[in-house]
Amino acid sequence: MFSRNIGTLDRDIRLVLTMVFGLISLFGQIFWLQVICGFLALIMFATAAFAVCPLYSLFGISTCKREQAKKRA
Numbered sequence: 001m002f003s004r005n006i007g008t009l010d011r012d013i014r015l016v017l018t019m020v021f022g023l024i025s026l027f028g029q030i031f032w033l034q035v036i037c038g039f040l041a042l043i044m045f046a047t048a049a050f051a052v053c054p055l056y057s058l059f060g061i062s063t064c065k066r067e068q069a070k071k072r073a
Contacts, residue, residue, distance in 0.1 A: 006051040007063035014048035017041075 006014070018041050025038035047053045056062060 002052040002054065002057050004051045004064050005056045005062040006047065006053055007065055010063040011048045011051060014044045018044040018048065 021037040021041035021044065025034045025041055028034040028037065051064070053061075
């Protein structure tokens with residue numbers, strides 16, 4: 001359905017953010033902050049796992065070098 005649009009560096013950053021948001025969600029003291037960080041952790045993990053970001057697709061952005069090379073050819 002969606003083509004891959006997340007590169008390696010972008011995916012690594014998203015995985016680090018997943019860990020940060022996950023830790024805040026697990027050990028945070030403010031409930032609404034825990035919920036928001038948990039939701040963000042899920043979103044970041046899903047986009048990193050599938051290497052697809054729907055917002056990138058919507059705006060025509062791609063950080064994947066292979067996809068950019070295919071578009072140029």
